[in-house]
Amino acid sequence: MEIITIIIPLLAAAVQSGTPILYATLGEIITEKSGVLNLGVEGAMIIGALAGFIVSRYTGSPVLGFFAAGIAGSFATSIHGVVCLWFQGNQVVSGLALTILGAGLANYLGTSYVGLSAPGFSPVAVPLLSSIPVLGPIFFKHDILVYISYCIPPVMCLFFTSTRFGLGLRAAGEYPAAATAAGLNVLAYRWFGILAGGFLMGLGGAYLSLAYTHLWTTNLTGGRGWIAVALVIFAFWRPGRAVLGAYLFGSVMALQLRLQALGTQLPSSILLMLPYVLTVFVLVMSSWRKKTNEEPAALGVNVEPAD
């Protein structure tokens, strides 16, 4: 069998498995850029996944489900906002609580939906682009949610570097005291960071329940939210590198099943470990490099309300 007939589907699968992680990582980047550490990505994702599934099932419209997932994600992270921005609570503890709450709530509310299916998105080849050799089948034979995810990183880059609001958001994360002195409402920027981030995390969850599969199950996110948290550090808070990281993880997830399908004699337990080994490896590698000027300086530091 020609190697290319294995590699192209592998990379196409990598893009697909990487997409939910990409959405979540981009969400966490916005949140952290505003100075808030949100470890509740997993919780926001699973709530988004369930909300998307339920809305799509009852309305018959996956598009409505997709947006509902984003809103549900924002709603979930707003709890984190209330704790950290209103009450100055510990961001690490609040984020962990959100993860546990999200998983518990989604399992509780979703029990009666396990084993049911909902209308979702199916792959649509992009005309012209999908006929490019090699790149076409890898990048342009997916569902619409993958194409949307291609558009977000460039928009985010522009937002952070060339818009007043984006610069203000970064100032809130780098040096909130200076931002306040300059007349910016730091808490408002941080609220935006939390809610916009939660929206993207919810979309990442919806990708799992509406596109990747059209089914709901407990623990559908399966730890992908944690991989996203690790990827933010790997990406040095840059949307472009997040794409790279997400697809790298996607390819490892897809690879371990394909190695089995090819008939390798390695025990399957070792292959299934690969994505998690990579997570640890990525974190070690990224902390080697000095990252002080990459990490938002006021990340995780609470700000007193202005009044």
Added chain:
Amino acid sequence: MRLLKALIVAMLSLGFCTASFAAKEMKVGFVYVSPIGDAGYSYAHDVGRQAVEAMDGVTTSYVESVPEGPDSERVILNMARKGYDVIFATSFGYMDPMLKVAKQFPKVAFLHCSGFKMADNMSNYFGRIYQARYLSGIVAGSMTKSNVIGYAAAFPIPEVIRGINAFTLGAQSVNPDVTVRVVWTKTWYDPATEKEAAKSLLDVGADVIAQHQDSPGPQEAAQEKGVYSIGYNSDMSAFAPKSHMTAPVWNWGPYYTKVVEQVRKGTWKAESAWPGLKEGIVDLAPFGAMVPQNVQDKVNKEKADIIGGKKIFTGPIKGQKGAVKIAGGVAATDIELLGMTWFVKGVVGTTE
């Protein structure tokens, strides 16, 4: 005199109690490991429960999504305390908890699915689903063009390995060139991973997908790629109408109603039951329109043979590396089947 009076009252009330006992409804409880949903393992058990519910003078109830381990002991204990007459626990991990409760309630009939422990008032039972898998293998082996069949499987335990072997033997019986490629997901119900497993098998050239999982994820993958698939547990055709050829399915109704009837009559005895096609406990889901009549006929003939006593695991059967595992003319015993940890020749994959 007073004592006598008390005795009479006691005897009368006892009589009254037993009289009302005879007239009272039988209560039958079920414990499921996952939510019931629209398809899958617990769904199949619940269809059996509904058959019991339809009996006269019997009420049933169930608890779904009960984790294996200490939680299940609490659920089973609670049912026993509330006066249930028969309790079915339908997952392997309920075995020891149920055994513990069974010792405290000798009057209650306990039945545990897929385990191996017994007590005076506790049966274990399971179905020979591998017989139905053999039949589904015939369908897959007849329909494949690439001679590569993909099999998305849950955990490398004897139950699953036995199923893969039976499936492969079935496929080889009509198409000796078939290889069956196995991908382990190490999950019972994770649609995303299970779908991805099926996709990885499609990428290496499989043109029929079979599975041993609880989710229809592999069916979705097959339908998207436009190839045929074999489901499991219950008829999964609703999830992939164009792809679903058939599925080995459970049909617990006859067994469950039989047990409840025996308990009611007082003839029930604890046993170790492993019924199969003959008893109607396992079967194939209705064929999809894509399965040609001659294949259906072949399967039905083979089914009649198995019901008539034909043993699937009759030698000579070679292992993956070509060594003879079951000698010619010898049929594997139930003990050997229950402890099967090796693949037959033609399976690509590891049992680790």
